[in-house]
Amino acid sequence: MSQSAAAVQVSGLRIVKARKDILQEVDFSIPAGRITGLLGPSGSGKTTLMRTIVGVQRITSGSVTVLGKPAGDPALRHELGYVTQSPSVYPDLSVETNVRYFGAMHGKHRRDAAAAMAAVGLEGHARIRTADLSGGELSRVSLACALVARPKLLILDEPTVGLDPVLRADLWERFGAMAAAGTTLLISSHVMEEASHCASLLLLRQGRLLASLTPAELSDRGGSEDLELAFLNIIRQAEADEGTPPSPGTTPGLGTAPHLGADNLPAAGMTVTE
Numbered sequence: 001m002s003q004s005a006a007a008v009q010v011s012g013l014r015i016v017k018a019r020k021d022i023l024q025e026v027d028f029s030i031p032a033g034r035i036t037g038l039l040g041p042s043g044s045g046k047t048t049l050m051r052t053i054v055g056v057q058r059i060t061s062g063s064v065t066v067l068g069k070p071a072g073d074p075a076l077r078h079e080l081g082y083v084t085q086s087p088s089v090y091p092d093l094s095v096e097t098n099v100r101y102f103g104a105m106h107g108k109h110r111r112d113a114a115a116a117m118a119a120v121g122l123e124g125h126a127r128i129r130t131a132d133l134s135g136g137e138l139s140r141v142s143l144a145c146a147l148v149a150r151p152k153l154l155i156l157d158e159p160t161v162g163l164d165p166v167l168r169a170d171l172w173e174r175f176g177a178m179a180a181a182g183t184t185l186l187i188s189s190h191v192m193e194e195a196s197h198c199a200s201l202l203l204l205r206q207g208r209l210l211a212s213l214t215p216a217e218l219s220d221r222g223g224s225e226d227l228e229l230a231f232l233n234i235i236r237q238a239e240a241d242e243g244t245p246p247s248p249g250t251t252p253g254l255g256t257a258p259h260l261g262a263d264n265l266p267a268a269g270m271t272v273t274e
């Protein structure tokens, strides 16, 4: 696949859960070999969209094509990695055993596990039980467990949440290196300053795609160099156009609650849900 080809193509996507429209009229494509940021207020549908691309969310209507195949196609299992908001690792096992276990599911070996641990800066922690790690280290183990399969498409749900600024900067550098090596990354975040690390951005609001644009275009369209303010301005403009009063849920940046439940199952144990 060339650098300009789309890794993901979404057309007319609609997801209904419990008779409620969670996503509607969503159309976009994700370029291969780049970092795409998925941004939106809490509850806007980011996790649902990621789960749809991963193939564990039932589609009501529309189409989602991933690396040339329909989302959920079994052939994609070895091609994509998904890291949920909460680390999905075995607490009683060491870092290395966890990474080797997930690697073995994809036919990978000890050296692949070593490379994945090194890619997230955990080479010195191989023998430590994951239960004894700090929160930041634990989320990097989860990332290593996805990386060990060497996925072409890596989907990360708020990977930098709860990390200190140094670790955050370090991870974004690593994501940049992965993209430079040809991996396609889709990364959700509610920290707008992180949008500047992305080649392209998808802005979600209330289950609809508000915009698909570059960080520079976001800044232009939102009338501010401050991307958080620019996004807020775009949301307020959309609300003004619709004649709806601003709601607390339209404030990006703060208060995104972690997900509990099915989202946090290890990838191998995931099932498709309504």
Ligand SMILES: Nc1ncnc2c1ncn2[C@@H]1O[C@H](COP(=O)(O)OP(=O)(O)OP(=O)(O)O)[C@@H](O)[C@H]1O
Pocket (backbone or CB within 6 Å): 017, 018, 020, 022, 040, 041, 042, 043, 044, 045, 046, 047, 048, 049, 190, 256, 257, 258, 259, 274
């Ligand atoms: N099974 C369900 N039944 C009904 N509503 C649901 C269900 N699952 C999710 N929702 C609703 O769908 C909306 C989108 O949820 P989603 O988790 O995709 O949002 P999000 O943007 O990832 O939020 P956050 O940033 O807080 O993680 C929310 O309003 C949520 O309450």
